[in-house]
Amino acid sequence: MSYKFAVFGNPIKQSKSPQIHQQFAAQFDMLIEYERLLSTDDMFDDDLQHFFSSGGLGCNVTAPFKERAFAACDDLTVAAKRACATNTILRRSDGTLLGHNSDGVGLVKDIVVNKQVPMSGSNIMILGAGGATRGILEPIISEQPAHLTIANRTIAKARQLAIEFRDLYAVEVTPIEQPEYQVAPDILINATSASLSASLPVSDSRLIGNQTLCYDLSYKIEPTAFLQWASDNGATRCYDGKGMLVEQAANSFELWTNRQPATAESIKWLENLTV
Numbered sequence: 001m002s003y004k005f006a007v008f009g010n011p012i013k014q015s016k017s018p019q020i021h022q023q024f025a026a027q028f029d030m031l032i033e034y035e036r037l038l039s040t041d042d043m044f045d046d047d048l049q050h051f052f053s054s055g056g057l058g059c060n061v062t063a064p065f066k067e068r069a070f071a072a073c074d075d076l077t078v079a080a081k082r083a084c085a086t087n088t089i090l091r092r093s094d095g096t097l098l099g100h101n102s103d104g105v106g107l108v109k110d111i112v113v114n115k116q117v118p119m120s121g122s123n124i125m126i127l128g129a130g131g132a133t134r135g136i137l138e139p140i141i142s143e144q145p146a147h148l149t150i151a152n153r154t155i156a157k158a159r160q161l162a163i164e165f166r167d168l169y170a171v172e173v174t175p176i177e178q179p180e181y182q183v184a185p186d187i188l189i190n191a192t193s194a195s196l197s198a199s200l201p202v203s204d205s206r207l208i209g210n211q212t213l214c215y216d217l218s219y220k221i222e223p224t225a226f227l228q229w230a231s232d233n234g235a236t237r238c239y240d241g242k243g244m245l246v247e248q249a250a251n252s253f254e255l256w257t258n259r260q261p262a263t264a265e266s267i268k269w270l271e272n273l274t275v
């Protein structure tokens with residue numbers, strides 16, 4: 001029996017999800033189909049419905065459809081509700097769609113387990129206040145950091161997130177151009193989209209202390225502009241979002257199949273790609 005999965009996005013041909021999920025399936029001798037499906041704003045709801053009515057068991061959803069996927073689901077996990085976005089959908093046995101968001105779980109697992117850097121009791125600064133930050137906040141807060149600050153260009157968006165999450169944590173807010181902080185963060189996370197245009201979201205090099213782990217949610221073959229800047233300013237632990245990508249995929253795979261795949265080989269495979 002072969003299980004049918006897919007990832008929806010636009011663009012989508014760059015996605016490495018099919019290979020990653022095939023690597024996971026091979027660990028359990030499972031046969032799966034996993035397709036890249038290009039969609040459009042006009043067609044997304046129809047495309048999603050067609051996928052599930054033709055036997056799809058689960059799908060991933062990437063930009064720009066995560067909010068549309070959120071709205072299309074019958075039920076949502078806590079992670080999806082907090083994120084207000086869905087990157088994973090499961091068709092349950094009664095035909096209803098469960099929406100989940102595995103991005104934050106993936107990030108936390110990559111930093112805490114793979115990179116062996118605790119978030120508990122640490123001082124964390126997130127750059128950016130868009131959809132990715134909304135998705136990672138609840139899992140980070142669950143780790144109980146000592147301080148959590150959001151720095152953003154449009155300060156109102158950072159304030160809005162702090163209000164939305166104040167039942168869980170007193171998130172601090174600061175302007176990204178002149179961030180205010182007591183000491184350099186233990187973990188500095190770039191969740192802006194600046195790396196996509198090779199621009200730098202911050203210029204204050206004092207944000208990088210001796211021990212600061214610098215993490216960019218974006219990833220490329222070569223270091224992102226943020227990670228290059230961090231390394232030029234003395235950061236010794238710099239990571240991009242490839243580990244997060246694989247870990248969020250593993251979390252999706254587990255929701256669909258009840259099997260928890262090992263991730264180290266897939267991360268190594270992704271890091272060794274040259275195109």
Ligand code: NDP
Pocket residue numbers: 103127128129130131132133152153154155157176191192193194195196199200201202217218219241242244245248
């Ligand atoms: P959004 O468009 O929702 O938000 C973008 C954010 O970046 C905003 O806070 C925006 O600030 C800020 N920003 C953009 N350009 C600059 C700049 N030049 N200087 C400073 N701030 C800037 O994007 P998302 O939150 O959805 O995505 C952010 C990144 O996360 C993307 O690169 C995406 O690829 C990555 N990502 C990676 C994942 C993984 O698995 N590795 C999973 C999910 C996302 P303002 O509010 O002022 O406009």
